[in-house]
Amino acid sequence: MGCGGSKPTATAPTATNTTKPSVDLYLADISPPCRAVLMFAKETGLELNHKPVDFTKGETKTPEFLAMNPCHCVPTIKDGDLTLWESVAIMVYLNDKYAKDPAKLYPTDPQKRARVNLVFGFQRQFGSNIGDYIAPQILQGKDADPEIEEKVKTALDLFNKILEGKTYVAGDCLTLADFSMMVSLTMLDFKDYDYKSNYPCVKAWNDRMRALPYFEETNKGWYEMLKSLPS
Numbered sequence: 001m002g003c004g005g006s007k008p009t010a011t012a013p014t015a016t017n018t019t020k021p022s023v024d025l026y027l028a029d030i031s032p033p034c035r036a037v038l039m040f041a042k043e044t045g046l047e048l049n050h051k052p053v054d055f056t057k058g059e060t061k062t063p064e065f066l067a068m069n070p071c072h073c074v075p076t077i078k079d080g081d082l083t084l085w086e087s088v089a090i091m092v093y094l095n096d097k098y099a100k101d102p103a104k105l106y107p108t109d110p111q112k113r114a115r116v117n118l119v120f121g122f123q124r125q126f127g128s129n130i131g132d133y134i135a136p137q138i139l140q141g142k143d144a145d146p147e148i149e150e151k152v153k154t155a156l157d158l159f160n161k162i163l164e165g166k167t168y169v170a171g172d173c174l175t176l177a178d179f180s181m182m183v184s185l186t187m188l189d190f191k192d193y194d195y196k197s198n199y200p201c202v203k204a205w206n207d208r209m210r211a212l213p214y215f216e217e218t219n220k221g222w223y224e225m226l227k228s229l230p231s
């Protein structure tokens, strides 16, 4: 089966279609789940109040942060008296509450929504396999572990199968799950891990996601951090 269409169907928000609710977003711009929320916000034209938090310096574990979010993680949002963490919960909430057309990125049709939710579930394993492979190399300077690399290959192979015949991860249209999957995949750009040669559908989808007009801006924290690492 083929790999679906090739043109991004996402729209770039313009100055006239942005919405500025009073929502605080606690974030670290290197963090994959934070970058998923950033991509979602750009796609929907939502302007959030950015509150940078450096989790590598323990800033998610201060008494103030723990009082807000005992799970000490970013992204976290505050919208009035609602505090929320978990990037998927955040995207779904903000989309339901503030998107002009909430069904666009998170369909209301049960089958279409089920396909998005399926990918959210798959992403947990996909992201964790990639994170387990990359994090020790970046954070502890360890060598790549070939056993964990096998899990990454299996995850990429499954993802390639999921993408067969599709333009985006859940079908013909961009959805919230594309953002979650994309930020996980970007972790593999550490040392240019080759996820393109053997996974043609992943390659085609990755090209499509990178063509989104806000991809660079929302992911630059990660790529700048990669550039700053000793080679």
Ligand SMILES: N[C@@H](CCC(=O)N[C@@H](CS)C(=O)NCC(=O)O)C(=O)O
Residues within 6 Å of the ligand: 031, 032, 033, 034, 055, 060, 061, 071, 072, 073, 074, 075, 085, 086, 087, 088
């Ligand atoms: N499943 C969560 C993962 C959140 C997460 O692990 N965030 C990391 C940064 S990527 C963090 O805040 N770590 C700091 C800490 O745990 O103290 C999501 O999707 O939001």
